[in-house]
Amino acid sequence: MIILLAILTPFLAATFIPALYKRFPSRHIGWFVMLVPLALFILLASFVPSIAGGAKYTYEFKWIDSAGINITTYLDGLSMIFGLLITGVGSLVILYSIYYLSERESLGRFYVYLLMFMGAMLGVVFSDNLMVLYVFWELTSISSFFLIAFWYHRKQSRYGAKKSLLITVSGGVAMLAGFLILHALTGSFSIREITSTIGQYTDDKLFVYAMILVLIGAFTKSAQFPFHIWLPDAMEAPTPVSAYLHSATMVKAGIYLVARCTPLFGGEALWFYLVSGVGLFTLFWGALNAVRQTDLKALLAYSTISQLGLIMSLLGIGSAALQEIGQVNTFIFTGAAFAGLFHLINHSTFKGALFMVVGIVDHELGTRDIRRLGGLIAFMPLTFTISVIGSFSMAGLPPFNGFLSKELFFESVANLIDSNVFSIGAWGTVFPVIAWVASVFTFIYCMIIVFKTFMGKPKSERIDQGAHEPPLGMHIAPLILSALVLGIFFFPNLVGSYLLKPAMASIYPMFEGVEGLVPHISVWHGFKLPLLMTIGVVVLGTVLYLTLPRWKWVFSLGPMRWNLDALYNGILMKSEKTSHLVTSKYMTGHLRDYFAYIFLFFIIVIGGGLYWIGGFPFDFSDDAPITLNEYIIVASMAIAAIFILFAKSRTTAILLNGVLGYSIAILFVVLRAPDLALTQIVVETVTTVLFLVCFYFLPDWKKETASKPTKFINALIAILVGTIVTVFALVVQGNPLFDSISVYFEDAYNLANGLNIVNTILGDFRAFDTMLEVVVLFIAGIGVFTLIKLKSGKGEKDIED
């Protein structure tokens, strides 16, 4: 129950923001907003001890029970880590944003989006029901869209927002399809129920599709290759947003999904290779591309991509444990997942701090271009310190938490060499090699962040003049994060036993409580391969960093110019152009053409349908007899109608139309419908008068100017439509499928106390209908009045195309 409230609180708070912001339009509104995640963080933290003791909290709110869609909240170790990240980093980011954003920005809007995101993200990690999870999942994409486009007057912001939305939502839809397949297989939307029964369905051929579709959702969200291209463009968002959504939380939703689905799909070779392979390649590709960036935020974006790849690959390797249950190797693989979760927490701390540092530099100097920065150490010593802590942690150096998780990472990939899991064979060696090479590049770009920005000579005049430390408030959040970076290094097993242990139990429910699932993290474990790998990274990384200008040509090599962005832009442009071309082909702007489409559709569907069914079961036996005067009325109507087509003057035409109308009134009399006859006579009179009045103002009726072929086609369409209507009506009349319901209305006197059945239908049985009909008349009246009275306004000229 309390967890459901925790999800709803940010949404509720968001609804108050606009009113609050109207009363207090100052930056201090951020303090109110900060209370929300802070309170939630404390609330969640109070659950930590019991979760660490193995407790799980569920609460079910029945929603669409018949479809199996209920709002089920589920708090276990895995969702706890994410919940703490969302609320903890959320509080810090809001604190930071209070100083970062100027009062001239529309802060109300900003915080509404941010709270909306926070609620949605909490919804993703706390939902047990796949459908509810999906809705929150897409809601995070939407709030991310709004936040990236926060400065919507910039073209780049709008471009980045659209790109991220297109890619993540497409992935989300794929994921939805995957969920539906899972439901089709197991008959449940609950992750826990599916986990317990999925074992019977792993041989179903749909199972593989479900796996791939869910993975596409996770990969797009977590910016894995080749879907990573949206993340660098998302950096157009204000820096607090980048720190929060695009490094600490939202992009980790994909990681969460993979971790959550490990009990479902883990143990499959395809899952192992896809997750670890894609993750590893993303790690490499992101690190390589980060090195060549000149914009600090773009560099951080690629580094985030790369780090997400690292976590992803660890989870992939970890899934192999489910294949090797009960064997010696098992805990080698669970160790990988453990390292992944540990690095997930560490990444949020150091990357959050780094984003905030870059934000400070940007805020104070107005640029993030490393070619124009340098020598800032003299002006911003505190900022420099934080950036050293963050970068060195990311590079995997002691005494920072990144060192610990990096060592565990090396250990996990190194263990693959001899494991021969999924008959990996020699490929087992490829993993550590790629991981090591990627880490070298990681080291290089971490050095770039520190040294190119803060060391050397100031390259811009502005640095000399105005560079100084920002207000202290801006430093609080990154300082807290860097304190965590250090703190986790010295007390890693605190994190291990309170956060990681229960989370491991969620990923590996079958090993819960087994000794060895949670390794002891130690700083020193002898001169083994991982440490040697780290030393190698530092040595080679330093050499390569110093000689960077000499090997930069690597980036102009063929594969480096593969441009997925160009592909994305190309596809978008092409589809826009094609759709424009197609649309302009048939949207001619001629009413006649549109009518023609409608009638042709009618001819094809109804006429074709009749023909296809075949046989025209006419049945005239029930026809009423016809008297001579009826023949005369009908004949005169038909003749009048046909003559309208050949009328030379419009007055003739309108009089013929009058003949039609009055004849129908007479027909109504003959056909026992006195009310209709009366109405028809009144309406026909007014209509004819209206036509004649209108003619007074309109030009004379010109002869149809259409060409012969057009006229012929029109006539053909008209005759076909008329014939099909007749045939269709005759077929329907001859074959009534059920009895008339009108007998019910014949009891009108008892039901509605009226003798005229038609009137009781209109006034009693279907009174609502009649009321709405009056509304239609009223609207038409307003329309008529407006069209006659309204003068074209003066404002028209202001509207631009």
Add this chain to the structure above:
Amino acid sequence: METLITILIGVLVTVAVYLLLSRNLIRVILGSAILSHAIHLLIMTMGGLKKGDAPLLGENSNSYTDALPQALILTAIVISFAVTAFLLVLAYRIYKETGTDNLNELRGFNDE
């Protein structure tokens, strides 16, 4: 009787469709008016014709003709009248603003 009326409906629809496909605004409006005549008759015919007396309980007849189509048509007559009136005034306004009632000439006018 039903067959005869249905054929009449076919003739009316043919005329209405031909008028709707015209380029002249007044012809189009006339077409829509005729089309609604045809539809009214169609609804009427679907309920069966002359199957009893007028649906007035005071007449003490044994059987009444189907009342439901009549109620529907009554609504439809009023609505189609509203539409026709609106279209006519629209045509008047268009002519006043643009000086033409030819739909082809309207295309490309600035207010499009």
